[in-house]
């Protein structure tokens with residue numbers, strides 16, 4: 001009898017302390033939701049970052065401005081923050097691009113110089129537009145090359161349609177859908193042949209053209225969506241490389257092809273500013289019980305600069321900043337230390353996060369968990385265990401605290417397989433640290449906004465971003481409070497279907513610490 005009484009008493013004590021922990025969790029979680037919905041800062045932060053500061057290309061003055069803005073913002077919330085230098089990059093500043101067709105009629109064209117493009121030296125250059133010749137071989141190309149002197153040369157194919165595939169599917173007959181698909185494949189294949197017959201690649205051809213005296217290089221990297229072109233970096237060193245919208249590029253191409261000898265006037269300004277230091281912005285809320293263990297929020301801060309990097313990765317940035325602000329307010333004394341990493345130069349190969357992993361082994365070794373978000377504005381719909389054998393236990397535990405209206409959208413995959421790249425969590429996974437990707441639904445991210453001129457404030461879906469800020473804050477809270485340290489045991493990876501070899505864990509890689517010089 002006595003023993004049974006004691007047992008029942010202990011059971012009572014245990015269950016009531018569990019009950020108390022649960023009650024504390026519930027209270028904090030409701031306050032997270034309240035703060036995120038009743039006092040959201042997302043719209044304001046989004047406006048300041050995307051509209052006020054703008055795109056954040058590595059090495060540019062605007063990237064630096066964004067780092068300084070983030071540090072100042074954290075300080076206003078009472079959160080300690082700093083910019084940590086990890087390398088340097090060629091510094092370039094985008095100026096205006098004005099493109100007008102002036103013959104056979106006048107039309108202002110839509111387009112912009114690529115990142116790191118040389119300008120027109122403060123002048124407006126007017127010249128004829130010609131199409132890259134379809135030659136027999138590289139010898140014939142060398143013979144043709146002098147004819148580019150003083151001309152703008154088009155180096156992209158003509159698109160057979162300006163309508164995206166989904167539009168054809170909705171309105172086209174089956175026959176016309178089939179036909180346009182074949183036509184697109186044919187034109188692309190022929191254009192690739194045209195390039196390779198020159199003896200150059202897409203990378204080296206622009207340099208051959210400028211060395212032969214071309215006035216500039218014109219291209220059009222259509223993103224298979226209405227109005228969207230992808231804007232990357234220029235390969236030319238002396239004359240501008242300009243991307244022109246599908247519609248206007250097609251116009252010039254067809255006029256040149258039909259012998260109308262179109263002419264454009266181009267003014268492109270840009271500044272080369274030498275080398276600039278590159279940074280990660282790190283902010284921190286110190287842990288009380290286990291300050292030497294870390295829970296991290298993670299999102300790259302840099303972007304391409306055709307738009308303002310709103311969904312890549314302005315929205316991931318907003319999620320992490322807002323989650324930090326909320327946590328500081330409702331959970332100011334976390335058990336473990338909370339860190340956020342706003343990485344520089346993800347776009348050139350995860351450079352900021354790889355540098356952090358290399359420079360902070362003590363943090364990486366004591367990482368409880370990291371949550372990264374970087375695939376658009378959508379609500380989180382997928383979380384993978386990244387190949388960690390016991391991820392199911394802890395992620396499952398933490399997710400169970402997330403309100404049903406957020407959790408119901410999320411599909412989990414355990415143990416999953418380790419991500420080898422794609423975004424910054426992979427830098428940590430490669431080091432064997434439990435890092436996870438909060439993966440969003442698409443909102444047609446891949447075609448409309450990813451690295452395009454349309455990646456702007458108006459594409460942000462604030463309700464979904466708010467959903468993600470709440471989710472992140474709760475996961476971070478639960479990971480901080482968890483009595484157990486997370487397991488890093490790796491799952492046996494399935495055999496690689498292609499090679500027939502056992503699956504291998506991705507290798508840790510070093511960042512490029514000095515970039516933009518090639």
Ligand SMILES: [Zn+2]
Pocket residue numbers: 300312313346374375423
């Ligand atoms: Zn990204």
